[in-house]
Amino acid sequence: xxxxxxxxxxxxxxxxxxSLFTFTLADKPIGISTGIAQAAGACAMPVLGAEGVAQNSYxxxxxxxxxxxxxxxxVGSFLGALGSSLVSRSFKVGSVSEVWSERFGPSVAKRLGxxxxxxxxxxxGARLADGCTSGHGISGSLQLALSGWTFFIVMFASGIVTxxxxxxxxxxx
Amino acid sequence: xxxxxxxxxxxxxLWSGLFFGVVFGVLLHRGGVSDYNVIVKQFLFRDFTVxxxxxxxxxxxxxxxxxxxxxxxxxxxxxxATMLAVVSGAVLFGIGMVVYxxxxxxxxxxxxxxxLDALVGFFGMLVGAAAYAxxxxxxxxxxxxxxxxxxxxxxxxxxxxxxxWYVGLVGLAAAVFALIARVERKRGSR
Numbered sequence: 420x421x422x423x424x425x426x427x428x429x430x431x432x433x434x435x436x437x438s439l440f441t442f443t444l445a446d447k448p449i450g451i452s453t454g455i456a457q458a459a460g461a462c463a464m465p466v467l468g469a470e471g472v473a474q475n476s477y478x479x480x481x482x483x484x485x486x487x488x489x490x491x492x493x494v495g496s497f498l499g500a501l502g503s504s505l506v507s508r509s510f511k512v513g514s515v516s517e518v519w520s521e522r523f524g525p526s527v528a529k530r531l532g533x534x535x536x537x538x539x540x541x542x543x544g545a546r547l548a549d550g551c552t553s554g555h556g557i558s559g560s561l562q563l564a565l566s567g568w569t570f571f572i573v574m575f576a577s578g579i580v581t582x583x584x585x586x587x588x589x590x591x592x
Numbered sequence: 593x594x595x596x597x598x599x600x601x602x603x604x605x606l607w608s609g610l611f612f613g614v615v616f617g618v619l620l621h622r623g624g625v626s627d628y629n630v631i632v633k634q635f636l637f638r639d640f641t642v643x644x645x646x647x648x649x650x651x652x653x654x655x656x657x658x659x660x661x662x663x664x665x666x667x668x669x670x671x672x673a674t675m676l677a678v679v680s681g682a683v684l685f686g687i688g689m690v691v692y693x694x695x696x697x698x699x700x701x702x703x704x705x706x707x708l709d710a711l712v713g714f715f716g717m718l719v720g721a722a723a724y725a726x727x728x729x730x731x732x733x734x735x736x737x738x739x740x741x742x743x744x745x746x747x748x749x750x751x752x753x754x755x756x757w758y759v760g761l762v763g764l765a766a767a768v769f770a771l772i773a774r775v776e777r778k779r780g781s782r
Contacts, residue, residue, distance in 0.1 A: 423621070423622065424622060424623070424624040425622040425623065427623055427624065427641045427644035427645045427648070428644055428645075428648050428769075430619050430622055430623035430624075430645050430648075431623070431644060431645040431646065431647065431648025431649040431652070432648050432649070432652045433615075433619050434616070434619050434623075434645065434648075434649035434652075434653070435648060435649040435650070435651065435652025435653035435654075435656060436652060436653075436656070437612060437615055437616060437619070438649070438653040438656075438657065439653060439656040439657060439660060439666075440612065441608075441612050442657050442660065442666040442667070442669075443599065443660055443665050443666050444599045444600050444608060445599075445600050445605055445608050445609065445612065446599075446600075446666075446667055447609075447669070448669045449612075449616060451695075451696045451697040451700065452696045452721075455696055455700075455714075455717050455718070455721055456721040456724070456725065458718060458721075459717070459718040459719075459720075459721035459722045459725065460721075460722075460725065462718050462722070463722050463725070475725050475726070475728070476728055476729055476732070477724065477725040477726075477728035477729075478725050481728075482721075482725070486606065487606065487609070488605055488606060488608070488609035489609065490609075491606055491607075491609035491610040491613060492609045492610070492612060492613035492616070493613060493700060494610060494613060495609065495610040495611060495612065495613020495614040495615075495616065495617060496613045496614070496616050496617035496620065496697060496700050496701060497613075497617060497700050497701070497703065497704050498610075498613070498614050498617060498704070499613060499614035499615060499616060499617025499618040499619075499620075499621070499701075499704075500617035500618065500620055500621040500626055500700070500701035500702075500703075500704035500705060501617070501704035501705075502614070502617075502618065503617065503618040503621040503622060504621055504704060504705040504706070507621075507622075509621075509705060510705055510706045511705070511706050512706040512707075512708065513706060513707060513708065514707065514708035514709040514712075515709070516627075516628035516629050516632075516693065516709075517629055518628065518629045518632045518633060519628065519632075519693070530709050531708070531709055531712045533691050533692075534691075534692050534693065534709040534710070534712045534713035534716065535712050535713060535715060535716035535719075536691060536716060537687075537688045537689070537690070537691030537692030537693070537713055537716065538688065538692045538699065538712075538713030538714060538715070538716025538717040538719075538720060539688070539716040539717065539719050539720030539723070540684050540685075540687055540688035540691065540692075540720065541684070541685055541688025541689055541691075541692050541695065541696065541699075541713075541716075541717065541720065542688070542696060542716075542717040542718075542720040542721045542724070543681075543684055543688075543720040543721070543723060543724050544680075544681040544682065544683070544684030544685035544686075544687075544688055545681065545685055545696060546681070546720075546721060546724040546725075547677050547680060547681030547684065547724065547731065547735070548677060548678045548679075548680075548681025548682050548685060549671050549672070549674070549677070549678070549681070550671055551685065551695055551696045551697065552646070552689075552695040552696070552697060552698075553616075553695075553696075553697050554671070555671065555678075555682075556646060557646060557649050557650060557653065558653075558669070559670075559671055560646075560650045560654070561649070561650045561651075561653035561654035561657060562654070562657060562668050562669070562670060562745065563654065563745045563746040563747060563757055563758075563761070564670045564671060564673070564743075564744070564745055564746075565673040565741060565744040565745065565746055565749070566670070566671045566672060566673040566674070566678050566743075566744075567671070568746065569673065569675065569678050569679060569682065570678050570681070570682045570685075571646075572682075573678075573679050573682035573683060573686070574682040574683075574685045574686045574689070575635075575686065576686065577682060577683045577684075577685070577686025577687055578635040578686035578687070578689050578690050579635050579636075579637075579686075580686075581635070581686060581687045581690040581691070582632060582635035582636050582690045583635075583636065585690060585691070586632065586636055586690075587636075
């Protein structure tokens with residue numbers, strides 16, 4: 420199952436090289452969560468109306484729903500992972516991973532409910548902090564940004580506490 | 593100090609966004625970080641793939657961007673250190689990342705590998721982002737200004753020359769990698 424994976428140090432080095440290209444050629448750091456906020460704006464249009472979204476100060480100033488570099492980067496990430504998983508024959512439909520089922524059982528509804536809530540909390544945090552694992556964790560840290568390193572360290576500490584609270588017991592050591 | 597970089601613009605900039613995204617998606621998948629188990633096990637210290645990928649990316653990208661910046665071939669894009677917002681956002685992010693099992697980028701990549709939990713969590717992300725947008729005015733007035741240190745870089749906090757920080761960064765990464773290797777060797781021999 421793991422034969423599609425490359426050496427993580429090689430992958431990390433290639434992501435680092437990729438940011439050299441994005442910084443120099445496109446004058447952009449790698450980042451994902453702004454693109455998702457743009458998508459949320461697009462999806463909110465049928466509910467709030469195009470006017471409502473356009474008048475929202477966050478969407479208007481920070482994440483206007485449009486096909487631009489950032490939103491296309493997110494689409495590209497999806498397509499790249501799709502191609503890679505198809506080519507390596509590792510594409511497999513499923514929703515409950517081992518670490519989860521060992522602790523919380525095989526219930527799909529439980530897993531999907533947690534994923535929904537987790538996703539909502541995750542992106543709210545990413546927007547509040549103005550970046551995610553890529554925007555702060557990688558792009559911010561590599562520029563030695565105070566915001567990036569703060570995010571990286573606090574996010575990891577919070578994740579460790581949460582993981583040990585949720586999964587600390589009942590899992591194979 | 594801030595040269596206008598215009599190697600790519602207009603539609604070629606858009607295509608480059610798509611192309612760089614494709615490369616990023618391939619790397620997330622091949623790195624193994626689009627796998628729920630890999631991410632959650634990192635926070636439980638049972639797998640170190642995430643740290644290996646992130647730290648190598650930061651070192652290679654960091655030294656590279658530093659050198660390119662010196663040649664005026666790259667601009668820094670520093671996000672403001674609005675400390676209350678960054679810290680509380682990071683706390684929420686850590687909780688969300690473990691419960692969801694992915695971060696925003698790896699979640700998008702995981703959807704593309706067939707993970708339905710990643711897809712449902714993506715809908716959660718759309719809701720969470722909309723909730724943020726709708727509360728933005730209040731947050732901008734009450735949270736973002738608290739302990740706002742501006743677009744600070746670590747080298748501005750001490751008077752050491754810039755390159756010393758990068759030597760420190762490489763040293764830190766080497767120490768982290770050596771520690772990981774030791775833990776993995778111990779576990780492998782058990």
